[in-house]
Amino acid sequence: MSNVSVDTNDSSVNGNQPQDNPRRRFLTVATSVVGAVGVAGAAIPFIGSWNPSEKAKAAGADVEIDISKVEPGQLIRVIWRSKPVWVVRRTPELLASLSAHEDQLKDPNSEVEQQPPFAQNPYRSLKEEYLILVGICTHLGCSPQHLTDGAFAQYAEGVAEGFFCPCHGSKFDMAGRVFESVPAPSNLQVPPYFFKDDATVVIGSLEGESA
16 A cells, blocks of 8 residues: 655645635634724723713813904803803993992902902903903802892992892902992902903913913
């Protein structure tokens, strides 16, 4: 009997070797694709966890406000850190009147440290024209009303415009300064802010800082 050599690399002869056919190639590719999708699916929530949630953003993010359309005498309201913030564009006449009633105020020079250093001036602002305040009474956290056109004079003689808290009678002038003989212990808070440009104010940070 003649000897017959067998090439063990021939898969058609060796039954232990995988069969390289279209069906097997399809299964291999399909398995690889499913595995890759699974890895990507697992990675998405992990990568997403690196980004702050919407709730976190609302709790601490800066707020940019377009003030280009705010008219003299107008007050606009925004929300920052779940608090109401007022932005008032004061008229020259209103600014000139602020010094006339300083003898009626508890803290006319903003000496109580509850605001950025730039607010320790009679106007309590970076730019005299714009007043920016947290609209929460420093007594028990109510939100005062903005009274204009002489309506405030019934609560402070000779003062035509200001903020009045109907809850317990606290009153503040148009620099947010608290009057004497009212429950509120201190001036309305000035939040940290800066002017990004002439038309944009950023509330939440001082210039050069980030939220």
